[in-house]
Amino acid sequence: MVWDALQGVLAAVPDASDGDKTASVIDIGGGTGGFAVRVAELGHRVTVIDPSPDALAALGRRADESDVADLVTGQQGDLASLFDLVPEGSADVVLCHGVLEIVDDPAAALRTIAAALRPGGTLSLLVGQRHAVVVARAMAGHFGQARALLDDPAAGGVTRRFTADEITSVLGDAGFEVSTVHAVRVFADLVPSSLVDLEPGAADALVELEQAVADRPEYLPLATQLHLIAVRP
Ligand SMILES: C[S@@+](CC[C@H](N)C(=O)[O-])C[C@H]1O[C@@H](n2cnc3c(N)ncnc32)[C@H](O)[C@@H]1O
Numbered sequence: 129m130v131w132d133a134l135q136g137v138l139a140a141v142p143d144a145s146d147g148d149k150t151a152s153v154i155d156i157g158g159g160t161g162g163f164a165v166r167v168a169e170l171g172h173r174v175t176v177i178d179p180s181p182d183a184l185a186a187l188g189r190r191a192d193e194s195d196v197a198d199l200v201t202g203q204q205g206d207l208a209s210l211f212d213l214v215p216e217g218s219a220d221v222v223l224c225h226g227v228l229e230i231v232d233d234p235a236a237a238l239r240t241i242a243a244a245l246r247p248g249g250t251l252s253l254l255v256g257q258r259h260a261v262v263v264a265r266a267m268a269g270h271f272g273q274a275r276a277l278l279d280d281p282a283a284g285g286v287t288r289r290f291t292a293d294e295i296t297s298v299l300g301d302a303g304f305e306v307s308t309v310h311a312v313r314v315f316a317d318l319v320p321s322s323l324v325d326l327e328p329g330a331a332d333a334l335v336e337l338e339q340a341v342a343d344r345p346e347y348l349p350l351a352t353q354l355h356l357i358a359v360r361p
Contacts, residue, residue, distance in 0.1 A: 129310065129312055129338060129339060129342055129355070130163075130225070130252075130254060130310075130312060130355050131163070131166065133252070133308065133310060133355060133357060134163070134167070134223070134252050135170070137221055137250050137252060137357060138151055138153075138167065138170060138172060138221060140250075141220045141221065141250075142248075149171070150171055150172055150173055151172040151173070151220040151221055152172075152173050152218060152219050152220050152221075153167050153172050153173065153174045153175070153219065153220065153221045153222070153223065154174075154175050154176075154177065154214055154219045154221075154222045154223070154244055155167070155174055155175070155176045155177070155222075155223040155225075156177050156207060156210070156222060156223065156224045156227055156241065157177070157178055157206075157207075157224065157225070157226065157227035158174075158176035158177065158178055158183075158187070158223065158225075159176075159178055159180070159183045159186075159187070159226075160183050160186035160187050160190060161176060161186070161187035161190045161191060161200065161202075163223055163225060164176045164187065164191075164200055164223075165187075165190050165191055165194050165196060165200060167223075168191065168194070168196035168199040168200045169194060169196055171199070172199065172221075173199050173201075174199060174200050174201070175201045175202075175203060175213070175214055176200065176201070176202045176203065177203050177205050177206065177207075177210060177213055177214070178202070178203075178204065178205075178206075179204065179205065179206045180204075181204060184202040184203075184204055187200065187202045188200075188202060207227075207231060207237050207240050207241075208240075210240055210244060211240075211243075211244075214244060216243050216244060217243065217244070217245070217246050217247070218244065218246065219244050219245050219246065219249055220245075220246060220249050220250070221245075221249060221250050221251075221252065222241050222244055222245055222249070222250075222251050222252070223251075223252045224237075224241055224251065224252070224253050224254070225252070225253075225254035226254055226255075226256075228253065228255050228288070228290075228295075229255060229256050229287045229288045229289065230287060230288070234288070234298060235298055235301060235302060238298060238299060238301075238302035238304070239302045239303070241302070242302050242303045242304060242360050245360040246360075247360060247361065248359065248360065248361070249359070249360050250357060250358070250359050250360075251299075251304060251356075251357070251358045251359075251360070252355070252356075252357060253295070253299070253355070253356045253357075253358060254312070254353055254354070254355050254356075255289070255290050255295055255353065255354055255356075256287065256288070256289035256290070256352070256353055256354075257289060257290065257291070257292070257311075257348070257349070257351045257352060257353055257354045258281050258289040258290055258291045258294070259291070259349045259350070260289075260317070260350065260351060260352045260353075261277055261281075261286055261289060262274050262277045262278055263318070263350065264317060264318075264352075265277060267318055290354065291349070292309050292345075292348045292349075292354055295354060295356060296309065296356070299356065299358050303360060303361070304358035304359065304360060305358060305359050305361055306356055306357070306358045307357045307358065307359055308343070308355075308356065308357045309345075309348065309354060309355075309356050310342045310343055310354070310355040310356075311341060311342050311343075311344070311347045311348050311350070311351035311354065312338075312342070312351055312352065312353040312354065312355050313338065313351060313352035313353055314338060314341050314342075314347050314350050314351045314352075315334060315337060315338060315341075316334060316338060316352070317352050319334065
């Protein structure tokens with residue numbers, strides 16, 4: 129579902145700054161390139177910024193195997209050093225998937241990302257959703273942990289998570305206009321995998337169900353993750 133939304137964003141990039149249809153994409157914390165390589169396979173140029181040399185080595189292998197090494201650049205660094213590695217205002221699209229949960233200052237991170245985008249550029253942001261972890265702990269029988277997480281979202285060393293309102297507000301403060309908020313993995317993490325694997329057609333039906341609830345706001349508090357598309361005006 130995230131990929132579907134991202135393809136829509138990439139298809140909507142106007143003729144990129146150099147006059148062709150190639151978008152300039154930065155994948156912050158892109159890790160081993162699960163998204164970056166697929167973006168490059170569509171013909172776009174992707175720079176992956178990640179502090180992990182192991183992840184960048186795996187990215188290089190993956191890009192080679194997919195014949196897109198000429199379009200994918202891995203740079204060791206992090207958000208704090210972003211403008212030592214890429215010019216400000218240069219990106220048509222920035223991906224920030226699974227990173228805002230672990231940086232020291234999410235608000236500062238989003239301001240940096242806004243500065244990396246050209247005016248009119250788009251951010252694809254994937255973050256953990258706060259309430260899902262309470263449900264997950266309760267479903268696993270850890271009722272005490274679930275109770276503690278109700279009042280303290282960081283109880284037990286749980287990484288930072290956001291409600292839809294919180295992340296929308298932080299994005300607004302960083303100068304973004306949020307265009308879509310999607311619920312990601314509302315049911316997938318709650319269903320025993322044996323049910324999905326054994327029942328013929330169950331996996332497809334689950335995907336269809338996830339797609340059907342993704343843009344229903346009442347399901348946002350149940351989603352494991354939130355996927356937001358936001359534009360730098
Ligand atoms: C949960 S993984 C997400 C990987 C990938 N974006 C994905 O969606 O599969 C988080 C990644 O962020 C990287 N990371 C950690 N701190 C970072 C920072 N301050 N700036 C940029 N990347 C960071 C990690 O090395 C790791 O590859």
